[in-house]
Amino acid sequence: MTETFTPPTRFAVPGRIAVSNRAAALWQTATLTEIRRETPRASTFRFAVPAWAGHLPGQHLMLRLTADDGYTAQRHYSIASAPDDDGHVELTLDHVDGGEVSGWFHTRAEPGDEVQVRGPLSGFFAWPGDRPALLIGAGSGVVPLMSMVRHHRARGLDVPLRLLVSARGPEELIYAREYGAETLPVYTRSAPEGVPVGRLAAHHLASLLAEEPEGGWEAYVCGSNAFAEHASRLLVRAGQPVDRIRIERFG
Template identity: 45%
Template structure:
């Protein structure tokens, strides 16, 4: 059986690198499927050492599908992270890395699905939600969307300037930040969920992404607030 193209390993060249936060960098990679993926999908990245040892991690795509030939990954440096450490300290523009994708079919949203859309992200869990927001702005700006985003400090808000600009300039988009380590800050709680729902109205789609404890807690809050389970789609990473 021929392996599906998305599951074949392929070379991708790093075209651009930018610092986003003290722990997160943006990497724009030249690939052949930049116009052929769905917002919310991810890629697998594989690194191979000279002795043959391999390390592999999954990273959500942050960019929206377009004709640029590039996808964007936003990679957070993790303590003792083999792959994230490479991207944080070693990777340079012009380097070639192995990846496969796009992967994933349940945690995705496209303009044809409509809204309103409620997005809830914790830390780097905002990355696939950014892809959805960027796609919305390009393809369906009339769809209402709200991002409820939890980060420790304002400095650690990924794509902060972009999100602030969208909240200012896009009438159908609202941004609610929960900054847990700022003075007076708090985690996302039932009051924050209720405020988001009051702002956006009854959502047609809800996406929650972050660490396991975050996703579990937010999902429970949404259910307690009366959101139907069938509307809630989740993406989790370890922790």
């Protein structure tokens, strides 16, 4: 049993789950089985990974592409699919300008192509479905949060779950057709008729934090660094404890 030093400072957010180091160390072949367009800039890529060890919502994996001269490029990607997807995982990737890996996915990839993955990785942003979850994401930052929403739905969980998702406009809202009563979209540039346009703000959080469930919310924030800074400051100002805010920033 390893000891764990506890610092004499206010503690950061503890990990949620024990992580399998064996699964994380092993590269596996993932075979692309399906590509679904989500928005003009984002598509979902479904893979068969027969020996996938399983994951929890919120975890990510590392993906590697190899050129014929042996050159490799690897990136971390959040897993979009819920855990109960028998040997399959789904990733939703933005087409990044000049993106070496996302560019291949959006311009070359076809069903049947093989890539390498390792994971699942990191237990910090994982949500096992236990605590009430307040999910706040922007752009493709909604991807790991959607895994939580899908898990919540697939298992019929009673624990409260709310999703605030920020997008520039309705056409850029990833998974738009899948959201239900748990989700409030926030549109920053253009919105459907009758829906206000504006940035995520204190009033979006106020009612959710006011209806605080037993045990309090566990907040999960995912998006660009600028969005994560903005959303986490709003949460702190609204009274959400610092040690109940988990942040995953793109990088």
